[in-house]
Amino acid sequence: MMKRMIQGIGLWFGGVMGAQLFGSVNGGLSWAAPANGIMQHSGSYYMSVGIGAACGLALATIMAGPLAKWIEQGADKASAMPTGELFSGGAGLLGGLALAALLYPALSGLEGTWLLIPVALTAFLGYAGMRIGLNKREELAQTLAAFAERASKPSKAEEESTYEEHKILDTSVIIDGRIADICKTGFIEGTLVIPEFVLEELQHIADSSDLLKRNRGRRGLDILNKIQKELDVKVLIYEGDMEDGEVDSKLVKLAKALHGKVVTNDFNLNKVCELQGVSVLNINDLANAVKPVVLPGEEIVVQVIKDGKEHGQGVAYLDDGTMIVVEGGRDYIGTTMEVLVTSVLQTSAGRMIFAKPKLLEKAL
Numbered sequence: 001m002m003k004r005m006i007q008g009i010g011l012w013f014g015g016v017m018g019a020q021l022f023g024s025v026n027g028g029l030s031w032a033a034p035a036n037g038i039m040q041h042s043g044s045y046y047m048s049v050g051i052g053a054a055c056g057l058a059l060a061t062i063m064a065g066p067l068a069k070w071i072e073q074g075a076d077k078a079s080a081m082p083t084g085e086l087f088s089g090g091a092g093l094l095g096g097l098a099l100a101a102l103l104y105p106a107l108s109g110l111e112g113t114w115l116l117i118p119v120a121l122t123a124f125l126g127y128a129g130m131r132i133g134l135n136k137r138e139e140l141a142q143t144l145a146a147f148a149e150r151a152s153k154p155s156k157a158e159e160e161s162t163y164e165e166h167k168i169l170d171t172s173v174i175i176d177g178r179i180a181d182i183c184k185t186g187f188i189e190g191t192l193v194i195p196e197f198v199l200e201e202l203q204h205i206a207d208s209s210d211l212l213k214r215n216r217g218r219r220g221l222d223i224l225n226k227i228q229k230e231l232d233v234k235v236l237i238y239e240g241d242m243e244d245g246e247v248d249s250k251l252v253k254l255a256k257a258l259h260g261k262v263v264t265n266d267f268n269l270n271k272v273c274e275l276q277g278v279s280v281l282n283i284n285d286l287a288n289a290v291k292p293v294v295l296p297g298e299e300i301v302v303q304v305i306k307d308g309k310e311h312g313q314g315v316a317y318l319d320d321g322t323m324i325v326v327e328g329g330r331d332y333i334g335t336t337m338e339v340l341v342t343s344v345l346q347t348s349a350g351r352m353i354f355a356k357p358k359l360l361e362k363a364l
Contacts, residue, residue, distance in 0.1 A: 014052040014059070085137050092133020096125040165190030166236075166260030170251050171201050173264050173283055175220040177320050182286070183233045188263075191234040194224065195254055199237070201247055212305070216321060252278055267349035288346050294353055296341050302355075303336045304329045318353075327356045 100122040107118045167190055173179050174194075182188050202224075206217030228235050242250040248269050255262050261279040264270060273280040294300065302316035302324055314329025316339075326332070326339055339355035 011053050011057045014055050014057060017052045017055075085134060088133040088137035088141070089130045090133070092129040092131070092136075093126050094129070095133070096127070096129020097122065099129070100125040166193050166258045167191065167263050167281065168193045168195065168238075168251060168255050168258070168260050169198065170262060170264040170266060170269060171198050171205075171220065171247065172266045172269075174198070174202065174223055175205075175216050175321060176265050176283060177219065177223045178283055178287070179263060180223050180226050180231065182283070183227060183231050188233065191236050192227065192263075193236045193238050193254075193258065193260060195238045195250065197241060197247055197250055199224075212317070215319075219319060248272060252276055255279070265350065284347070284350055287351065294341050294344055296343055298341045299338055299358060300324075300341065300355070301336060301338055302326070304332045304334070306333065322351050322353060324353045324355055327354070329357060332357065 100118075103121065103125075104118055107121070167188060169179065169192060179188070183192070202217055202220045204217070205213050206221055208214050208217065227233065238254065242253040245253075248266070249272075251262055251264075251269065252273060254260075255273070255278045256276075261281055262269065262273050263281045263283070264273075265283040267284075270280055270282050300318075302318070304314035304316045304326055306315050307313065307330055308315045308325055312328050312330050314326040314331075314333055316324040316326055316329070318324065324339070327342075329339075338358040340358050341353055341355045343354045345352040345354070
């Protein structure tokens, strides 16, 4: 089949060359001359075409065997080539042919045997492009790999946006409990990250022999259970561990590793995060911008558990750990009683409520 194709090409090429030779001998007439010119020289014209076609067929027949063998060997070599080399060679060949197509308009005015110049130029540029592509296959592969990596890699803005979606909770903000209410309102977006070492600290607090610590630890575990099961937020339990150190230092290292934000109401942790360039969300700062939970003049029920710093003062705590200083409450230590809120002090370090026993108010 290959030999017949080569013979057919030789036959056609020989006929064209015979027509071109006839035109050059007979005053510039070509095989594409008008019909009346062909009729005037029909005998010699067709004889030239026939002789050229016969010569082309004979030459193609002689060269058909070697050419077919060469083409088959080339096809076998191309099949055995690695895909990368085949791709780079094909890309170089297409580049050379594209350059030849750009140069063709400048050579389209050639006539006669000069018409072979565009053909030869196309073959030369195609072959040269293929060789260049094969020689530069490694650099081409590296360039394509770098381009693919750059295209698949998210932009810096997208990367930062993705990382900032991680909100890492510390122990204090979990025990505080207000984070659950904030998540419920939708003000916290992204994924809440709860490190395993924070869970361990909560469990340790919940197992404490001190009643107050035990209640706070259990409250924190209940808050986490509520966030996981009742709220529509993503929760990730980070099982990895940082290097040896305190929980606060581990939180800072984890925030740096995840490029996330630490959610806390711990004043000292807040300052450490700011010094180390870690983004932090302080629940107490948020509380400063909204209405306090307890307002002056409201009545609440508390249990006075210890002395205060000043004479006659008693100290009580809300469920979230907020300290209540009860004026004249020292005499009521161990007693559950109603108190009247006199003032609320809210700072980044936390909230402090000042109150006095309602019994004293009635007595007055």
